[in-house]
Amino acid sequence: MTISIRQVEKTYIVGEERVRALRGVDLEIKKNEFVAIMGPSGSGKSTLMNIIGCLDQPTTGSYVLNSRRVDSLDASALAKVRNQEIGFVFQSFELLSRATALKNVALPLMYAPGKWFGASKRAAEALRRVGLADRMDHRPNQLSGGQKQRVAIARALVNSPSILLADEPTGALDSKTSEEIIGLFKELHAQGQTIVVVTHEEDVAANAERIVRLRDGKIYSDFPRRLDPIHGEYLRAMMRQAMELNEPVASDPQTQQEGGA
Amino acid sequence: MRLLITIPQVLVQTLFLALGQLWANRVRALLTTLGIVIGVASTIAIVGGTQGLKAFVLKEFESFGASRFVIFPRNPRETPNRYSPQQIQLKLREARLLERTCPSIARLTPVKSFVAQVQFGDRVEQNVRITGMDEDWHLIEGRTIIAGRPFSRIDEEEQRAVCIVNDKAVEELLLDKEPSSQSILVGGRKFMVVGVVETKTLPTIFGGGEPLSEVYIPFSAANAMKPEPIFGLFIQGTMVSPDAFDDLEAEVRSALRRSRELKPDDPDTFLVRATEQAISSINRVSVGLTIAATCIVTISLIVGGVGIMNIMLASVSERTREIGLRKAVGAPPIVILTQFLVEAVVLCLSGALIGLLVGYGLIAGLRAIPDGPMAGASVPGWAVALSVGFSAFTGIAFGMFPAIKAARLDPIEALRHE
Numbered sequence: 001m002t003i004s005i006r007q008v009e010k011t012y013i014v015g016e017e018r019v020r021a022l023r024g025v026d027l028e029i030k031k032n033e034f035v036a037i038m039g040p041s042g043s044g045k046s047t048l049m050n051i052i053g054c055l056d057q058p059t060t061g062s063y064v065l066n067s068r069r070v071d072s073l074d075a076s077a078l079a080k081v082r083n084q085e086i087g088f089v090f091q092s093f094e095l096l097s098r099a100t101a102l103k104n105v106a107l108p109l110m111y112a113p114g115k116w117f118g119a120s121k122r123a124a125e126a127l128r129r130v131g132l133a134d135r136m137d138h139r140p141n142q143l144s145g146g147q148k149q150r151v152a153i154a155r156a157l158v159n160s161p162s163i164l165l166a167d168e169p170t171g172a173l174d175s176k177t178s179e180e181i182i183g184l185f186k187e188l189h190a191q192g193q194t195i196v197v198v199t200h201e202e203d204v205a206a207n208a209e210r211i212v213r214l215r216d217g218k219i220y221s222d223f224p225r226r227l228d229p230i231h232g233e234y235l236r237a238m239m240r241q242a243m244e245l246n247e248p249v250a251s252d253p254q255t256q257q258e259g260g261a
Numbered sequence: 262m263r264l265l266i267t268i269p270q271v272l273v274q275t276l277f278l279a280l281g282q283l284w285a286n287r288v289r290a291l292l293t294t295l296g297i298v299i300g301v302a303s304t305i306a307i308v309g310g311t312q313g314l315k316a317f318v319l320k321e322f323e324s325f326g327a328s329r330f331v332i333f334p335r336n337p338r339e340t341p342n343r344y345s346p347q348q349i350q351l352k353l354r355e356a357r358l359l360e361r362t363c364p365s366i367a368r369l370t371p372v373k374s375f376v377a378q379v380q381f382g383d384r385v386e387q388n389v390r391i392t393g394m395d396e397d398w399h400l401i402e403g404r405t406i407i408a409g410r411p412f413s414r415i416d417e418e419e420q421r422a423v424c425i426v427n428d429k430a431v432e433e434l435l436l437d438k439e440p441s442s443q444s445i446l447v448g449g450r451k452f453m454v455v456g457v458v459e460t461k462t463l464p465t466i467f468g469g470g471e472p473l474s475e476v477y478i479p480f481s482a483a484n485a486m487k488p489e490p491i492f493g494l495f496i497q498g499t500m501v502s503p504d505a506f507d508d509l510e511a512e513v514r515s516a517l518r519r520s521r522e523l524k525p526d527d528p529d530t531f532l533v534r535a536t537e538q539a540i541s542s543i544n545r546v547s548v549g550l551t552i553a554a555t556c557i558v559t560i561s562l563i564v565g566g567v568g569i570m571n572i573m574l575a576s577v578s579e580r581t582r583e584i585g586l587r588k589a590v591g592a593p594p595i596v597i598l599t600q601f602l603v604e605a606v607v608l609c610l611s612g613a614l615i616g617l618l619v620g621y622g623l624i625a626g627l628r629a630i631p632d633g634p635m636a637g638a639s640v641p642g643w644a645v646a647l648s649v650g651f652s653a654f655t656g657i658a659f660g661m662f663p664a665i666k667a668a669r670l671d672p673i674e675a676l677r678h679e
Contacts, residue, residue, distance in 0.1 A: 055589060055672050076593040083591020094586045094676065098281065108590040110274055113266035155590070 002162055002194055003029040003052060008061030008071075010047050010217075021047040022058070023217040029196065031162075034189040036205035037198045039214035046167075048214065049198040053088060053165045054081045066162055083111050087156025089166035093148040095140040095155075101127060102136040105154045112159055126154035130184060146177035153184060157193075164188065166197045170204055182207050206231045268599055271592075275600045279607040293572040294612025296565025297655065300558045301613045301648040305620025305640055307554035310627060313638025315547045319503065320637070328367070328503045329401065330535045332359070332496040332513060337528035348521075349530045350493025353484065355520060359496065362516045365509035369498030370397045373483040377448035379476055381434040389430070389474050391447055393483020394497070401499050402461070409440035409456030412479060416455075420481040424452035427460045430474035447476055448486060504544070506535045555647075562651050565612065566659035573605050573663035577670075584667050585675025594668040601667045605660025606653055613652035617645065 010022040021044045029035055039045040050056035051063060054070055057078075063071040070081055082088075087108075095104045105123035109115040115122070127136055130150040140148055149169060156164055166185070170178035182204060189195050189209075197204060205211050211228045213221040226233045283290045291298075334349045356371040373393040379386045396412040407428060416423050424447065426436065436443055440454045460472040484494075500509050510533045517531055577584070584597060592600075620640065627635035 050673055053589070076595065079588060079591050079593040082589060088589050090586075090676065094582065094589075096583060096586075098285070107587070110271065111587075111591040111593070111596060113270070116270045116274075159591075 002031045002033075002066060003027065003196075004062075004064040005051070006062045006064075008048075008051060008058040008063065010044070010051065010056070011059045021217055022051075025061075025214075025217070025219055027212065027219065027222070029163075029194065032189070032192050032194055034185070034195045034207075034209040035197070035212060036208035036210070037196065037212045037214065038200060038202075038205050040200065042216075043214040044217040045198050045200075045214050047217075049165065049167055049196075052163070052196060053086050054078045079111070083108055083159060085162045087153075087159070087161035087164045089149070089152050089156050089164065089169045091168035091171035093140070093145075093152045093172070095148055095151055097140050100137050100139055101132060101143065101151045101154075104140070104151055105158050107155060108159045115159070122158055123154070126158040127151070129157060129188075130154045144177075145173050146180055149173060149177075149181050150184065153181075153188075157188070162194060164193055164195045166195065166199075168199055168201075169197060170199070170201065175203075178204070202230060268596065271596050271599055272603060275603040276607065278600075279604040282604065283607065283611060289572070290608060290611065291615075293568050294565065294608060294615070296561045296568050297609055297612035297652050298565075298616040298619065300561025300565060301616025301652060302619035302623065303561070304554045304558040304648045305617060305644060306623040306627075307550055307557070308644040309620065309624040309638045309640040310635060311547045311550040311554075312641060313624075313627060313635040315543055316637030317635070318543050328500040328505070328535075330498055330500055330506065330509060330533060332498075333532045333534070334493055334495070335530055335532040337530060339528050344530055346493075347490045350490070351495055351531065352489055353494065355517060356494065356496050358520055359513060359516055363509065363512040365500050365505045365512055367499040367501050368397045368400060369496055370394045370401060371480055371494045372398075372497050373480060373487055373492065373494045375483075375487055375492070378446075379430070379434065379448075379474070380446040381436060381443070384434045386430075386433055386474055389447075389476055391476050391478065391483070393478050393480045393486075395480045398477075398497070401497055404461055405459045407457045407459055408438060409454070411456055412477075416479045417481055420485060421479060422450065422452045422482060423455045423479065425456040425458050425477040426454055427458050427472070427475040429460050429472045430476060431457055433474050445476070447478065450486065452476075452478055452482075500535070509533065509535075554644075558648055558651060562655045565609070565652075566655040569605055569608055569656060570659040570663060572608070573601060573660050574666070576604070577601065577663045577667045581670065581675045581678040584670050585672045585678065588670070588672035589676065597670075598664045598668040601664035602657060602660050605664070606656035609652040609656030609660075610649065613649050616648065616652075 005025060005027040008022055008025045009020065012019045012021055023044075025044075025048060027048075037045050037048060047056065051058055054065070054073075055078075057073070058071050061071065062069060065081065065085060070078070073081065096107070099107075102120060102123050105126050106119040109119040109122060124133070124136060127133060130153050132147060132150050132154065135143060135147060135151075138147075140151070143151065153164075153169075156166075164185075169185075170181055173181060185195055185197070186207060197208060199205055206225070208225060210224050211221070211231065212219055213229075221229055223229075223232065225231050229235055332351065334351050336344065336346075336349055351371075353371055356369065359366060360369055371394070375391050376388045377391045379389040379391075395417045396414055399406075399411045406425075409425070412423070412425065415421070424445065426434075426445075430436070431438060434445065436445070436454060438457070440456060442453060444451045444453045446452075458475075458477065460475070500506065513531075513533050514529060518529070521530060523530070587597060624638050624640060627638050630636075
């Protein structure tokens with residue numbers, strides 16, 4: 001079991017008000033799963049992602065990551081866990097503009113004791129994995145959006161994390177580039193990487209093996225894709241049936257939207 | 262354990278990172294470190310200039326005898342009527358005591374000085390300064406014997422009626438240029454002229470005046486003419502080195518106070534001075550200037566430090582997202598703290614380096630003045646170490662607050678920062 005979250009609650013105090021961002025979440029993610037966490041803004045998905053990524057700690061409840069309790073560690077210990085277990089991919093890439101792609105990818109190794117000496121080699125290897133072997137000496141401003149995100153993914157992979165944790169990884173990319181990045185995730189997943197993607201885009205979630213849906217700080221749906229209320233084949237089949245019964249009906253709500261826009 | 266490996270790793274990398282960043286923002290960095298540049302440059306210039314001035318003045322005095330001292334009797338101003346003149350006056354016994362007990366004294370002579378009428382044939386001169394001293398005086402004063410011979414031990418021990426006159430007296434009394442068994446009357450007594458000594462006056466800036474006639478006789482002869490206890494003496498001598506004055510003063514005070522049985526609260530009834538005390542006053546001036554330099558460096562480093570803090574706070578604010586990212590990928594707070602401290606210290610040290618260059622440039626300029634008093638200006642190592650050390654300390658002291666601020670940033674908030 002890679003991730004085991006039990007009865008996690010998170011309450012923020014904003015001024016006088018107490019905001020209950022998570023209200024009792026149970027979640028287990030196994031090794032080599034590809035999970036999408038979905039939900040509208042305010043659903044608590046960012047909070048959940050921060051807790052999974054050890055950037056934040058639950059108010060109550062337990063979090064076991066790779067058979068180690070990580071729900072009540074100090075800042076230094078959390079940093080160590082992030083360094084060794086989590087590879088972050090952010091919506092806006094978060095690359096250091098002064099540094100080359102190679103230096104950016106090597107950044108987590110800077111904080112990994114003893115890994116500095118082989119850092120360049122490991123970083124080059126990670127860049128090769130994301131298909132940027134020929135862009136190592138480029139700075140972020142010489143790279144396209146998709147290339148930047150690939151550099152960020154290489155950086156997330158460089159320290160061989162147990163989880164690749166992506167927060168809206170295609171949020172700043174056009175649809176074609178998004179597809180390429182999702183393709184890369186699928187490839188990495190096929191190679192055995194555990195991936196958690198937090199997103200509000202159904203297109204992205206549709207590629208995951210399993211879709212977790214949050215609303216008001218609670219998980220209301222957690223199924224493999226084929227059982228998911230939106231992407232699941234069961235529902236599709238039901239919808240198709242319904243469409244056939246009530247002709248004529250607009251084919252697919254999303255296609256219609258795009259045509260109208 | 263983990264930090265033991267991570268911190269040196271981070272130190273080396275942040276060093277390059279900080280240098281790169283400095284180079285990228287060199288105008289900003291230069292302006293920021295201006296306080297430190299000015300502080301270090303002025304310290305180097307002041308300390309170097311002071312050393313040059315000191316060397317110059319000491320050299321001037323060296324020709325006059327830099328390590329000379331005098332001991333006078335002194336009636337304490339605090340208690341003018343407590344001691345009789347006989348109690349205060351210096352005695353031959355005391356001179357011998359000091360000669361025996363003070364290791365800072367190279368040599369000394371008791372000196373008995375008075376004014377008397379001097380006569381040669383029909384030439385009479387009133388109020389001529391008569392000085393009785395022993396043969397060590399020649400080594401102490403270092404005056405050239407122009408003609409004839411200096412005093413010897415025998416003159417002193419046998420209390421011979423011989424005298425040495427200065428060239429001015431030769432002129433006034435119409436004596437032979439070369440001593441030729443001519444005798445003069447000093448206070449009614451007959452003394453044979455055996456030598457002629459050059460006249461030496463203080464440089465006019467130190468109060469020297471027109472040369473006057475001088476007559477020198479053996480101390481024993483003078484002591485016979487003006488015996489204790491009516492007439493005291495003073496002591497003239499040389500120290501083992503020009504800067505031994507503090508030791509000398511302590512030794513003389515301890516010896517004389519004990520011999521005079523002064524109580525701990527009693528004031529000294531004698532006075533020790535180095536050659537017109539110029540050397541010690543120069544030393545005082547040089548200490549004063551050094552203190553002034555230290556104040557300047559302190560003030561400008563504080564001002565500079567505030568500048569450093571300001572720029573580091575701006576840097577933390579500008580790079581909040583970067584800090585957030587570094588934390589997200591595993592930088593613990595202490596490593597972030599180190600990174601920003603290294604940057605602040607590198608900033609300060611590069612300012613100090615520029616300041617050193619400017620300071621050395623100023624000193625080189627002072628030295629280049631032909632025949633100027635600053636030809637001997639040099640920068641002592643301690644001044645360089647002091648200003649560089651202070652600069653590094655400023656970096657740590659004023660970089661600490663921004664660094665702590667950076668280290669405490671919440672990674673989630675930092676990554677959300679616009």
